[in-house]
Amino acid sequence: MDPTTIQNVLTANLNLLAGAAFKVVAAIILWFIGRKLIDLSISLASRALKKQRIDPTLISYLSSSLSVLLNIILVVAILGYFGVETTSFAALLAAAGVAIGAAWSGLLANFAAGAFLIVLRPFQVGDYIAASGITGTVVEIGLFVTIINTPDNVRTIIGNNKLFSENIQNFSANDYRRVDLTVLLDHTVNPNEAVRVLRERIANIPNIMSTPAPVIEISQFTPMGPELVVRPFCNNTHYWQVYFDTNRVIRESFSDSGFAVPQQHFQVRQS
Structure with missing residues (x-):
């Protein structure tokens, strides 16, 4: 192989490596910039919701959901920049979501029930309730579980789905x-x-x-x-x-x- 051909091959390979390195560096920069923008967006959204005097639990719930959604969008955008077919990735993501949903059906059911508890508000933090065989004061309404302190000062954690699917007595609702x-x-x-x-x-x-x-x-x-x-x-x-x-x-x-x-x-x- 003559020197000219070798030189052309090396030049072409160097160009490919330089292009790949540039894309990697650009992807890293996009990732950090995207993460900063996501954090800023969530922070601004949380402040706006707090000014509207929305329940802190609901704000945390919405912020977590928004963060997951924006991070998925950022990953798909970066893969698209590398030339990866995003439609195939979306289909793969959907299939993974179905598989995870089947495996974590109980966890997702608790998540959905937590959303209903926050929106419908059958009780609030500080209320004295009886539900799922437990009676006590509500300490926290989380995304997946609700924490109750019983009269004998035992902290009890109940899955939101179990709590929401059964009868709830709220002793603090009336005067x-x-x-x-x-x-x-x-x-x-x-x-x-x-x-x-x-x-x-x-x-x-x-x-x-x-x-x-x-x-x-x-x-x-x-x-x-x-x-x-x-x-x-x-x-x-x-x-x-x-x-x-x-x-x-x-x-x-x-x-x-x-x-x-x-x-x-x-x-x-x-x-």
Whole structure:
């Protein structure tokens, strides 16, 4: 091979390497510039949403979704710059999405349920709820799980899909709630007198609401004696204080009034 041909081959190879190196450097620069622009866009979007006083959990949810979408677009754009057929890449990405979706169906279901919880807002952070067999105060509503602190101070993490697919009781949604208690009387006790005594004493318990007034009535008759229902109303934050105070007042009222303790009575007849 003559020197001229060798020189031409080397020149052509050097040109190819230089072009490839230029594209690699350009791709790296595009990647860093694109990442900076994505971070800036997400930051601006988050600030705009915060000014609208949108829930912080929803802002985090939207920011994460936007970041994933913009990063995918950036990768596709860089591959297109290298001459890679982006339609084939899109099809591959779609196929991968289907495969990942099938493998992570539970995780994606939690993600979708988290979106519905944030949009529909059946409860908020700080609410006292009962759902999926767990009762407690909501600490955090995440993209995939919701964190609840139970009354015995145990942090419980529940998948959003399980939480959203079952019944949810929100005890904090209304301004007040009812305390439900039952009292058993002995047959020798006059029920009307017991109701009168309880009405007077329960009305003095702190944080019990006067409207609606406490309900104290005979609910049923048992072999041991009549049964009363005692149902005072109070603010959600005072529920347990009213619950325990009402129990204490019932015991003290009946003891001070000298009411007999209910007992089971049997009558034996000999024929």
